[in-house]
Amino acid sequence: MALRLYDTGSRSKRRVEYQGDALTIYACGITPYSDSHIGHARQAIAFDILVRWLRSQNVPVKYVTNFTDVSDTIIEAAEKEGVDYTVISNRYITGYRKSMKRLNVLDADAYPRVTESIDGIISMITTLVEKGHAYQGDDGVYFEIETAPEKYGYLTGQTLEMVKSGAGGRVDDTGIGKRDHRDFALWKFEKSDGPSWESPWGRGRPGWHIECSAMVYEHFGERVDIHGGGSDLMFPHHEAEIFQSECCFGIAPFASHWMHNGMINVDGEKMSKSLGNFWTITDAIDAVGEIVLRYSLINAPYRQPIDFNEVLLKDAELNYRKLLNCILNAGGMTDGTSWEKYEKLLISEEAFVSGMNDDLNTRVAIAETQVVVKLMGQSLREQNRGLTDACIGWLAKYAGEVLGIIPSEKEISLMMDDRAKKRSNIEKEVDDLIEQRRVARSEKNWTEADRIRDVIEKMGVSLQDDDNGTHWQITGD
RNA sequence: GCACGAGUGGCAGAGUAGCUAUGCAACGGACUGCAGAUCCGUGGACCCGGGUGCAAAUCCCGGCUCGUGCUCCA
Numbered sequence: 001m002a003l004r005l006y007d008t009g010s011r012s013k014r015r016v017e018y019q020g021d022a023l024t025i026y027a028c029g030i031t032p033y034s035d036s037h038i039g040h041a042r043q044a045i046a047f048d049i050l051v052r053w054l055r056s057q058n059v060p061v062k063y064v065t066n067f068t069d070v071s072d073t074i075i076e077a078a079e080k081e082g083v084d085y086t087v088i089s090n091r092y093i094t095g096y097r098k099s100m101k102r103l104n105v106l107d108a109d110a111y112p113r114v115t116e117s118i119d120g121i122i123s124m125i126t127t128l129v130e131k132g133h134a135y136q137g138d139d140g141v142y143f144e145i146e147t148a149p150e151k152y153g154y155l156t157g158q159t160l161e162m163v164k165s166g167a168g169g170r171v172d173d174t175g176i177g178k179r180d181h182r183d184f185a186l187w188k189f190e191k192s193d194g195p196s197w198e199s200p201w202g203r204g205r206p207g208w209h210i211e212c213s214a215m216v217y218e219h220f221g222e223r224v225d226i227h228g229g230g231s232d233l234m235f236p237h238h239e240a241e242i243f244q245s246e247c248c249f250g251i252a253p254f255a256s257h258w259m260h261n262g263m264i265n266v267d268g269e270k271m272s273k274s275l276g277n278f279w280t281i282t283d284a285i286d287a288v289g290e291i292v293l294r295y296s297l298i299n300a301p302y303r304q305p306i307d308f309n310e311v312l313l314k315d316a317e318l319n320y321r322k323l324l325n326c327i328l329n330a331g332g333m334t335d336g337t338s339w340e341k342y343e344k345l346l347i348s349e350e351a352f353v354s355g356m357n358d359d360l361n362t363r364v365a366i367a368e369t370q371v372v373v374k375l376m377g378q379s380l381r382e383q384n385r386g387l388t389d390a391c392i393g394w395l396a397k398y399a400g401e402v403l404g405i406i407p408s409e410k411e412i413s414l415m416m417d418d419r420a421k422k423r424s425n426i427e428k429e430v431d432d433l434i435e436q437r438r439v440a441r442s443e444k445n446w447t448e449a450d451r452i453r454d455v456i457e458k459m460g461v462s463l464q465d466d467d468n469g470t471h472w473q474i475t476g477d
Numbered sequence: 478g479c480a481c482g483a484g485u486g487g488c489a490g491a492g493u494a495g496c497u498a499u500g501c502a503a504c505g506g507a508c509u510g511c512a513g514a515u516c517c518g519u520g521g522a523c524c525c526g527g528g529u530g531c532a533a534a535u536c537c538c539g540g541c542u543c544g545u546g547c548u549c550c551a
Contacts, residue, residue, distance in 0.1 A: 011481085030551070043551040073549070157480050158547065184548070208548095230551030234481085240548090262482090263545070270545085299500095300490065304483085305544065311489060315501060322500095351498090355491085363491050367499035374499095374516090381515065446510060453512085465509060473514095 001059060002357045005050075005226070006303060008155050008234060008258040013359050016226070016257060022060035024220040025051065026255075028212055028229030028237065029065040029111070032092030033073040035280040036099055038297070038308060039264045039271060043230050045294060046261040046302040046360075048105040048404065050226070053356050056402050062109050064219045066212060067093055069113040070205055075194045085195055086115075099281040102290040104404035112215045114206060118197050120214040121206045124248050125186045125199075133247040134186055137177020141187040141201050143240070145180060148247055152182075155242075155258060156235040184240050186210045209240035213248070216241075222249040228259035231303075262305045271308070279308065292317045295405050298362040319370060323399065323406070324415075326376045329473075330388050332416050333409045337393035341386075345394050348372050352398050362403065369399045419474050422460070430461055434470050 004013040018024070027047045030040050047065070054061045069089040078085040097111075114121075125141055128134040133147045145152060145160070152160050160182065185207035190196040196203045216224050222245065229238070238258065245254040263270070266277040284293050296316035300306050327333065339345035348368045355364030376391035400406035407415070433456050440448040453463060456472070464471045 008481090028551075031549090037551085039551045041551085046551090071549090153480085155481095156546070159479085182548080231481090232546070232550050235546060236548045237550090261551070263551075265544080268544095272550095304490085307489085309489090311501080315489065319500065361491075364498080367491070370499055377515065441510075444510070450511080457513090462514065464514060465512095 004357060004359060005257055005259060006359045008260050009253065014257065018225045022062045023054060024224045025061060025063045025226045026216050026220065026224045027065040028233055029067055030096060031068040031071050031073060032089045032096060033071065033077045034092065035282065036092065036096045038279045038281055038284050039230065041099065041103055041281050041293065042264055042297045042306065043261050044100055044105050045103065045297050049298065049360055049362060051106065052402050052404065053360060064110045064112065065108045066215050067111060067113045068208065068211060069093065069115050070195055102285060103294050104291065110219060112218065114211045117211060117214050117218060120218050121210050122199050124210060124214050124217065124244065127248050128186065128244065131247065135179065136201050139177040140185045140189050140204065142178050142183040143186055143243055145182045148243055151243055151246065155239055158235065184209060184236060209237055210244055213241050213244040216245065222251050224255050226257045226259055227255035231260040231262055234260055261302045264306050264308050266308045268307060288313050288317060291405055291407060292320050295320050298403060299366060301359065301361050301363050320405065323373050326373050326380065327392065327412060328415060328419065329380055330392055332412050333396055334389050334392050337389040339390035339394045342390050344375055345372065345390055349394065365403060369395065422474050426459055430456060430459065430472055434472065438470065
């Protein structure tokens with residue numbers, strides 16, 4: 001396979017390979033305790049682009065992403081509202097799925113939930129206890145780091161000693177029954193009346209990390225080709241998964257590639273509720289539209305931090321408008337037009353493909369898309385239908401199918417209808433005004449001509465004067 | 478403190494040894510009565526100091542600055 005992907009484990013770009021019938025991808029999803037934010041959107045889009053790219057290259061892919069549908073945060077939210085915890089998790093899962101759809105994120109093959117994976121979780125913990133990697137403490141079952149110290153720091157380069165010295169007071173609150181503060185919980189015993197399940201060690205609920213190991217096993221077996229999530233999950237979450245899965249099944253590596261997307265800052269600061277610079281996905285979509293949001297989130301390659309700010313959004317919006325206008329001006333999408341006769345398009349294709357194969361460089365991919373949009377602008381001007389159709393074919397495949405930044409054909413044709421309707425509603429009036437303006441212009445009455453132009457533009461119409469007279473079109477909404 | 482990553486034109490942001498990134502902005506031009514839109518073109522950059530090379534933004538060493546992580550996190 002031509003795709004080279006950065007692997008956090010080896011800290012290098014490595015060729016992607018797969019062993020079974022399909023390439024397996026697991027991404028850690030959200031904990032649904034509040035509205036999803038643009039950081040969640042970025043993570044989902046990064047993996048969506050990975051899946052779309054592989055599929056467009058005819059690689060069979062199985063993609064699974066989970067919901068951590070039981071957690072302290074969910075339980076707190078439920079208590080606050082006086083509802084069952086499932087009310088909270090279901091509400092935000094529904095909201096998340098809805099947002100993903102709007103952002104053109106394709107459905108994963110499965111969305112497992114912790115609460116539906118309890119059996120698998122218990123069975124993994126049982127094995128870990130039997131093999132001597134886990135022990136029961138006063139308040140839960142813990143994984144014992146000292147039983148596999150060589151695995152510590154695989155993703156983050158941290159050593160056992162560093163965590164002890166640097167973590168300050170925070171390590172005190174993570175469980176009182178541990179032998180070592182770096183051990184992590186596999187099963188937490190029931191404290192009050194929160195959700196809990198029977199287990200060989202007593203009623204309780206899973207620790208945060210074990211769910212993903214269990215779900216990967218359930219869907220893919222002992223190992224997975226690509227595993228990932230936000231870079232903030234590297235430690236401790238993903239390192240904990242490595243301990244659990246590798247020790248449970250006696251295999252290594254658990255994941256061939258670890259893929260981590262970068263975080264989002266807002267106006268140069270970390271996005272957080274307390275700073276008040278927090279964007280939920282729905283807020284962002286309301287502000288700029290769903291595809292512009294998606295465009296802005298793939299403007300930088302997935303590993304780079306993104307600064308979410310006015311300039312980024314303005315840029316994404318402008319470039320998206322250009323793309324969309326070209327398509328609308330060309331009369332919408334056309335089916336299956338190839339571009340192999342046009343050398344410029346082949347060159348752009350080559351650049352796009354090699355950019356994507358180089359660790360999913362969406363920045364290069366977007367740059368090539370912009371090149372093609374420009375070419376299409378020339379083509380429309382010259383009324384070169386063959387080239388225009390070829391450009392549309394290129395854009396449909398690369399900007400549409402791969403990057404997901406073109407609305408569906410259905411939406412495009414709705415936009416076209418809408419334009420046509422608007423046009424026919426005002427056609428007569430505009431034509432009359434243009435005629436009046438033409439007369440004023442022929443009399444060199446520029447004041448009157450400009451006044452009429454203002455009137456026309458207020459109707460949402462833009463005029464173009466050229467040799468053949470005056471043309472007009474509905475301004476992009 | 479330790480770990481990981483980053484510092485590129487006015488701005489966003491690719492490139493990782495020799496060949497135009499791209500977009501916005503600026504400037505010049507075509508078109509226009511003017512403007513807008515569109516198109517054509519121009520200039521301008523590689524944090525600092527050393528080193529290796531015919532050649533370094535790109536590799537190596539040192540420094541400075543910034544971001545993130547270090548058991549809530551996408």
